[in-house]
Amino acid sequence: MSALATSTGSINLGQGFPDTDGPAGIARAAADAVLTGRGNQYPPGPGVPELRQAVAEHQRRFYGLDWDPDTEVLVTAGATEAIAAAMLALLEPGDEVIAFEPFYDSYAACIAMAGATRVPLTLRAPSFRPDLDELRSLITPRTRLLLVNTPHNPTGLVLHAEELAGIARLAVEHDLLVVTDEVYEHLAFSGGHHPIAALPGMRERTVSISSAGKTFSFTGWKVGWVTAAPALVSAVRTAKQYLTYVSAGPFQYAVAEALRLPDSYFDTLRADLRRKRDLLADGLAAAGFGVFTPEGTYFITTDITPLGEKDGLEFCRSLPARCGVVAIPNVVFYDDAEAGRPLVRFTFCKQDAVLEEAVARLQRL
Numbered sequence: 390m391s392a393l394a395t396s397t398g399s400i401n402l403g404q405g406f407p408d409t410d411g412p413a414g415i416a417r418a419a420a421d422a423v424l425t426g427r428g429n430q431y432p433p434g435p436g437v438p439e440l441r442q443a444v445a446e447h448q449r450r451f452y453g454l455d456w457d458p459d460t461e462v463l464v465t466a467g468a469t470e471a472i473a474a475a476m477l478a479l480l481e482p483g484d485e486v487i488a489f490e491p492f493y494d495s496y497a498a499c500i501a502m503a504g505a506t507r508v509p510l511t512l513r514a515p516s517f518r519p520d521l522d523e524l525r526s527l528i529t530p531r532t533r534l535l536l537v538n539t540p541h542n543p544t545g546l547v548l549h550a551e552e553l554a555g556i557a558r559l560a561v562e563h564d565l566l567v568v569t570d571e572v573y574e575h576l577a578f579s580g581g582h583h584p585i586a587a588l589p590g591m592r593e594r595t596v597s598i599s600s601a602g603k604t605f606s607f608t609g610w611k612v613g614w615v616t617a618a619p620a621l622v623s624a625v626r627t628a629k630q631y632l633t634y635v636s637a638g639p640f641q642y643a644v645a646e647a648l649r650l651p652d653s654y655f656d657t658l659r660a661d662l663r664r665k666r667d668l669l670a671d672g673l674a675a676a677g678f679g680v681f682t683p684e685g686t687y688f689i690t691t692d693i694t695p696l697g698e699k700d701g702l703e704f705c706r707s708l709p710a711r712c713g714v715v716a717i718p719n720v721v722f723y724d725d726a727e728a729g730r731p732l733v734r735f736t737f738c739k740q741d742a743v744l745e746e747a748v749a750r751l752q753r754l
């Protein structure tokens with residue numbers, strides 16, 4: 390879809406990358422690291438100590454979680470590598486993984502590469518809230534882990550405290566591992582983000598994953614991290630060693646500085662994206678879409694049936710020619726194609742003028 394946006398000169402509200410870079414001071418820190426020779430050669434396997442320390446401080450500052458930077462923090466090539474390494478490390482062929490459907494696209498691939506089977510817990514419109522009784526019914530003796538994503542891409546669902554507690558109780562009761570993708574942790578617009586690792590019985594069974602891409606608007610740097618108990622970190626590190634080994638040396642120093650930015654940075658990011666969410670949601674509603682207002686992330690899922698459309702894939706293929714906008718058909722995130730067919734995702738991590746122009750174009754539908 391990004392290639393289609395380029396070839397047709399359309400506004401790309403498909404792929405989720407900001408069209409404005411993150412803080413200039415952090416970009417400067419990366420440039421300085423390169424120029425002063427910090428991280429230009431292979432950094433240590435677990436990540437540079439400065440970044441591991443900064444990740445541990447960040448988890449304490451925002452969530453009251455205590456992780457030892459030497460044994461409980463691992464730096465990865467973005468959250469993507471952390472997910473891959475966690476799946477390869479923790480799954481054996483034949484294991485089952487329960488994950489929310491729609492899935493972020495790499496989950497299905499990584500579970501398959503580990504020889505395991507994915508078992509979808511389908512989040513259904515309009516609320517997309519998970520049904521915990523259904524979750525319980527999906528657990529079998531082969532279930533090895535729960536793959537949780539909150540705030541959730543593409544629906545914008547943010548798990549509430551009682552949902553997280555219910556998932557944690559099931560994990561403890563059935564002795565399951567939990568891998569949690571929290572890359573949108575700073576983009577929960579109301580009620581905040583609650584890491585499942587903080588709940589009773591979860592510290593020793595949870596692998597928490599996040600990254601700098603979304604929080605600091607540097608998606609090209611690919612600096613991510615894992616926090617977990619030592620045995621889990623060491624398993625993930627062993628898999629990671631044979632994926633990239635290490636990556637992004639100089640950027641690791643810059644991200645360490647970014648994680649220490651004052652609260653005002655994180656508050657402004659969230660407020661700014663919340664405003665953009667409202668701008669795009671209002672515009673999509675005015676254009677006739679059914680809008681599911683997200684509680685988090687920088688995506689809005691819409692229903693195209695009020696426009697007289699049925700098939701999101703066909704709709705997204707024709708959208709550039711019809712009005713010069715690109716979006717993503719949610720069906721690509723589903724095993725159950727029927728559940729995703731009429732849904733289409735738009736991102737709002739773009740400049741206001743771009744969103745306003747996209748909204749104006751969509752009114753022509």
Ligand SMILES: *Cc1c(COP(=O)(O)O)cnc(C)c1O
Binds near residue numbers: 469600602
């Ligand atoms: C963007 C995204 C990722 C990938 O993060 P990187 O740090 O760029 O690898 C992982 N999970 C979700 C849900 C995402 O939206």
